[in-house]
Amino acid sequence: MPRSRxxxxxxxxxxxxxxxxxxxxxxxxxKGELIRHYLDVAPWLLPHLRGRPVTLIRFPDGVRGESFYxxxxxxxxxxxxxxxxxxxRRRAGGTRYILIDxxxxxxxxxxxxxxxxxxxxxRASEPGRPTHLVFDLDPGExxxxxxxxxxxxxxxxxxxxxxxxxxxxxxxxKGLQLYVPLNTAIAYAATRAFAKGVAEHLEQxxxxxxxxxxxxxxxxxxxxxxxxxxxxxxxxxxxxxxxxKRERPYVSMPVRWPELxxxxxxxxxxxxxxxxxxxxxxxxxxxxxxxxxxxRLPAAFASLGPEAAPAPVPSFGAYEAKRDxxxxxxxxxxxxxxxxxxxxxxxxxxxxxxxxxxATRLHYDLRLEMGGALKSWAVPKGLPTELGVKHAAIEVEDxxxxxxxxxxVIPKGEYGGGTVMVWDIGxxxxxxxxxxxxxxxxxxxGKKLRGEWHLFKIRGDEAKPTWLVAKSxxxxxxxxxxxxxRSVLTRRTLAGIARTA
Ligand code: MN
Numbered sequence: 001m002p003r004s005r006x007x008x009x010x011x012x013x014x015x016x017x018x019x020x021x022x023x024x025x026x027x028x029x030x031k032g033e034l035i036r037h038y039l040d041v042a043p044w045l046l047p048h049l050r051g052r053p054v055t056l057i058r059f060p061d062g063v064r065g066e067s068f069y070x071x072x073x074x075x076x077x078x079x080x081x082x083x084x085x086x087x088x089r090r091r092a093g094g095t096r097y098i099l100i101d102x103x104x105x106x107x108x109x110x111x112x113x114x115x116x117x118x119x120x121x122x123r124a125s126e127p128g129r130p131t132h133l134v135f136d137l138d139p140g141e142x143x144x145x146x147x148x149x150x151x152x153x154x155x156x157x158x159x160x161x162x163x164x165x166x167x168x169x170x171x172x173x174k175g176l177q178l179y180v181p182l183n184t185a186i187a188y189a190a191t192r193a194f195a196k197g198v199a200e201h202l203e204q205x206x207x208x209x210x211x212x213x214x215x216x217x218x219x220x221x222x223x224x225x226x227x228x229x230x231x232x233x234x235x236x237x238x239x240x241x242x243x244x245k246r247e248r249p250y251v252s253m254p255v256r257w258p259e260l261x262x263x264x265x266x267x268x269x270x271x272x273x274x275x276x277x278x279x280x281x282x283x284x285x286x287x288x289x290x291x292x293x294x295x296r297l298p299a300a301f302a303s304l305g306p307e308a309a310p311a312p313v314p315s316f317g318a319y320e321a322k323r324d325x326x327x328x329x330x331x332x333x334x335x336x337x338x339x340x341x342x343x344x345x346x347x348x349x350x351x352x353x354x355x356x357x358x359a360t361r362l363h364y365d366l367r368l369e370m371g372g373a374l375k376s377w378a379v380p381k382g383l384p385t386e387l388g389v390k391h392a393a394i395e396v397e398d399x400x401x402x403x404x405x406x407x408x409v410i411p412k413g414e415y416g417g418g419t420v421m422v423w424d425i426g427x428x429x430x431x432x433x434x435x436x437x438x439x440x441x442x443x444x445x446g447k448k449l450r451g452e453w454h455l456f457k458i459r460g461d462e463a464k465p466t467w468l469v470a471k472s473x474x475x476x477x478x479x480x481x482x483x484x485x486r487s488v489l490t491r492r493t494l495a496g497i498a499r500t501a
Contacts, residue, residue, distance in 0.1 A: 012078065012080040012104040012105075012108075013104075014104055014107045014108045014111060015111075016032075016035065016107075016111050017111065018031055019031055019032030019035070020032060021062070022062060023059060023062040023063060023113070023115065023244075023249070024062065024063055024247065024248055024249045025062065025063075025064060025247070026247035026248055027247075027248050027249065027272070029248070029249045029272075029273075031110075031111070031113065033249075033273065034110050034113075034115060034242060034249070035107055035110040035111060036273075037110075037242060037249075037251075037273040037276075037277075038106045038107060038109075038110045039103060039106070039107055040273070040277050041240045041276065041277065041280060042103045042106055044240060044280050044284075044285040045106070045238075045239070045240040046100070046101070046102065046103070046106065047285075047291055048119070048238060048239050048240070048287065048290065048291070049099075049100040049101070049106075049117065049119055049238065050099075050100075050101050051099060051101065051123040051124055051125060052099065052100075052119040052120050052122070052123050052124065053084050053086065053097030053098070053099060053119070053120050053124050054097060054098055054099070054100055054117055054118060054119045054120070054235070054238070055069055055070065055071050055097070055118040055119075055235045056069070056070040056098070056109055056112065056114035056116070056117060056118070057069055057070070057114065057115060057116035057117075057118065057244060058070050058112055058113045058114050058115070059113050059115045059244045060113045062113075063115070063244045063245075063246075063247070067115075067244060070112075070114070071095050071097060072095050072096055072097075073096045073097070073098050074112070077098075077108075078108070080104070080105075081098060081105055081108065082098070082099040082101055082105065083096045083097060083098055083099060084096070084097050084099055084124035085097075086127070097124075099124060100117065100119075115241075115242050115243070115244040115249075116237055116241050116242065116243060116244055117237070117238045117241040118235035118236060118237050118238060118241070119235060119236075119238045120232070120234075120235050121133075121134065121188075121191075121229075121230065121234075121235075121236065122188075122232065127232060128187055128188065128232060129185065129186060129187065130182065130186060130188055130191050130230065130232075131181070131182060131183050131290075132179050132180055132181050132182050132183075132290055133179070133180040133182060133191040133194065133195055133230055133297075134177055134178070134179055134180075134195075134229050134230060134236050135155050135177065135178040135180075135195060135198070135199070135225055135226070135227065136171075136175065136177050136224075136225075136226035136229050136236060137151055137152060137155075137175050137176045137177065137178065137223050137224070137225060137226070138174070138175045138219075138223065138224040138226055139174050139175055139219075139222075139223050139224075140211075140216065140218075140219025140220050140221060140222050140223070140224065141219070141220050141221070142220055142221040143219075143221055143222055143223055144174065144266050145170065145174065145175070145176060145263065145266035145269060146263050146264075146266060147209070147221075147222075147223050148174075148175050148176035148223050149176060149260040149261075149263045150209065150223075151202070151206075151209060151210055151223040151225065152168055152176050152178055152260060153257075153260070153261075154202050154205075154206065154209075154210070155178055155198060155202065155225065156178070156257070158198055158201070158202075159178075159180060159198075162297075162298060164180055164295050164297075165180070165181070165289065165293060165295065166178050166179065166180050167179045167180075167181070167254060167286065167287060167289060167290065168254065168255055168256075168257065168260060169239055169252055169253055169254045169255060169287065170250075170252060170253055170255055170269050170270070170271070171237060171243070171252055172237065172241065172242065172243035172245070172246075172250040172251055172252035172253070172271075173237075173243050173245040173246065173250070174245075175223075176260075177236065177237075177252075179287070179290055180295065181289050181290045181291075181292075181293040181294075181295055182294070182295055182296070182297070183291075183292065183293060183294045183295070184294050184295065184296050184432075185302075185432065185433075185434075186296075186297065186302060188230060188231055188232050190297055190301045190302055191230040191297070191301075192227065192228070192230040192231060193301055194297050194298075194301045195225075195227030195229075195230050196212070196227040196228075197301075198225070198227070199212035199225035199226075199227045200212050202225060203225070208221075208222070209222055209223065210222060210223055210225055211223070211224050211225070212224070212225055212227065214226070214228070237252050238252065239252055239253075239254060239287045239290075240252065240253070240276065240280075242273065248270070248272060249272055249273060250270050250271060250272060251271045251272065251273060251276040253269075253271045253276055253279065254285075254286035254287045255269055255286075256286065296430075296431075298349060298350070298429075299349065299350040299428060299429050299430035300349075300350045300369065300370070300371070302430045302434075314371060314372040314373035314398060314400075315398075316333040316373070316397070316398060316399070316400055318397035318398070319333065319397050319398060319399055319400065320332070320333060322397070322415040322416075323414065323415055324414065327411050327414055328410050328411060328414050328415075329408050329409075329410075330403065330406055330408075330410060331400055331402035331403055331406060332400070333400040334400060334401070334402065349427035349428070349429065349445075350368065350369040350370065350427060350428055350429075350430070351369045351404055351425070351426070351427050351428070352366070352367060352368045352369065352425070352426060352427065352428045352442075352444060352446065353365075353366075353367045353374070353403070353404045353405070353422060353424070353425045354366050354367075354379075354382070354383070354423045354424040354425075354446070354449070355367070355406070355407075355420050355421060355422055355423055356420070356421040356423040356494065357378075357416065357418060357419070357420050357421075358418045358419040358420075358421075358494045358498075359410075359416050359417060359418035360417075360418070361380065363378050363379060363380045363382075364378075364379045364380075364381075364382040364383070364423065365377070365378055365379070365396075366379050366383065366393065366469070367399055367403065367404070368428060368440075368442070369401065369404070370435060372401065373398040373399070373400065373401070374398060374399040374400065374401060374403055374404065375395075375398060375435055376395070376396045376397065376398065376399050377393040377394060377395050377396065377455075377467060377469075378393070378394045378396055379391055379392070379393045379394075379469060380392060383449060383453055383469055383471070384469065384470060384471050385449075385471060385475060385476035385477070385478060385479070386471060386475050386476075387470075387471050387472075387474070387475050388470075389470065389471065390468040390469065390470045391468065391469050391470075392466060392467075392468060392469075393455060393466070393467040393468065393469045394464050394465075394466055394467075395457075395464060395465045395466075395467060396464065404422075404425065405422060405425070405489065406420060406422070407420055407421055407422045407487060407489055407490065407497060408420060408497065408501055409497065409498055409501035419494045419497050419498045419501075420497075421486075421487045421492070421493075421494055421497055422487050422488055422489045422490075423448070423487065423488065424446040424447055424448040424449050424488055425446060425447060425488055425489070426444060426445045426446030426447060426449075426450075427445050428442050428443060428444045428445065429442070429443040429445075430442060431443055431452065433456075438456060438457030438460060438465075438467070439455075439456045439457070440454070440455040440456070441453075441454050441455075441472065442454070442455065446488075447488045448479060448483050448488065449476065450476070451471070451473055451474065451476050452471070452472045452473035453469055453470065453471055453472060454469070454470050454471075454472040455467055455468070455469045456468055
């Protein structure tokens with residue numbers, strides 16, 4: 001991704017034009033005042049724009065004239081304007097976006113009548129990785145900022161429950177936007193699936209208040225939770241940007257949650273540039289956490305890689321091919337529609353199981369819930385509890401979710417024939433990495449195993465990829481003989497399970 005910046009040492013000079021041109025007739029707000037606003041807020045605004053491609057919305061004749069989106073840097077741009085090229089699948093040449101990294105570039109854009117600045121949710125250096133997640137709350141006819149605030153608190157409650165801090169800003173038009181800082185490894189497929197899940201959940205729980213689909217006709221009296229902004233090709237109006245949607249130059253400003261609680265007059269949260277500047281000087285940048293706060297989505301979402309957009313319905317071809325379900329009592333995969341439904345409600349923590357399996361050789365099977373399936377490894381020696389010890393883990397075919405609680409005997413002669421015990425079960429958190437990257441940092445919260453483990457692939461070019469699993473963080477407590485030999489579900493031993501079957 002080439003990024004050009006002129007090596008010229010001379011400080012850039014911006015030639016302004018038509019400073020007296022009125023952009024907002026209702027208040028007489030001029031182009032000169034627009035440039036003034038952007039230079040005034042630059043110390044707070046620039047950190048939010050730096051390194052991000054941006055789309056400009058230009059209004060050459062003010063808000064009553066025509067406006068257009070400008071993605072490509074104009075041909076007449078001076079050489080000191082930094083840009084970032086993005087290739088396109090369909091169009092040759094791609095798009096050269098402007099990067100607003102300094103005050104002269106900001107002033108130059110304002111002089112182009114770029115009233116609105118819409119940055120991407122990622123930086124140019126890492127185009128697949130959003131640094132935050134956005135819920136754009138857009139009121140339909142008959143709803144307003146108060147309705148948005150009400151819905152905002154419903155979204156916040158879900159986020160709070162997941163331990164995720166969120167920050168609100170008025171859009172400067174009619175709506176409200178909730179931002180969730182991430183600043184950790186994540187893909188758009190994950191942020192989009194998460195935002196969509198929250199929107200659809202709230203639509204079901206509050207059909208009179210919330211819609212999750214774009215159709216305007218559905219929106220009357222309700223608020224659209226627009227989750228679709230979480231996409232590498234989409235931009236959202238930036239913080240401290242002026243909007244060109246209303247008769248007055250309202251600024252998209254952060255607001256505190258208490259200001260939204262029991263909001264009586266939406267107009268009390270309309271901020272024109274002078275008021276916006278007063279607030280900034282008094283309160284500082286309420287969006288500062290967007291730049292620094294590191295947060296992670298629940299593991300089930302965090303593991304969705306870029307290839308998973310939209311997340312595929314898991315398939316269990318290899319699993320089915322190896323088994324005769326008239327003979328084994330292992331669970332057959334659920335029909336595809338059920339798998340699809342199961343995939344959707346993954347706001348809870350992801351689950352894991354470790355089965356003790358007395359097959360040809362005694363071994364343990366580690367299974368992690370990911371994307372509607374159980375990613376599975378055969379671990380001959382089980383997970384180590386001491387630091388500095390690595391055990392081999394051979395990845396095997398995905399197992400269906402129902403396998404989480406499978407305990408019993410697989411008939412002799414069948415694949416994996418022998419006794420299976422649910423040795424440990426619980427939930428896990430993905431602390432880092434991804435399955436696709438061959439690197440998983442996990443925190444297990446099981447009944448026997450608790451703490452951090454690190455799983456990483458060392459050979460992947462064959463049917464059964466080899467991984468190693470090591471204890472990380474601190475050593476785990478040694479297990480008692482009872483724990484080592486008994487089922488967490490039924491307290492039976494392998495022999496006991498074999499007998500009952
Ligand atoms: Mn096994």
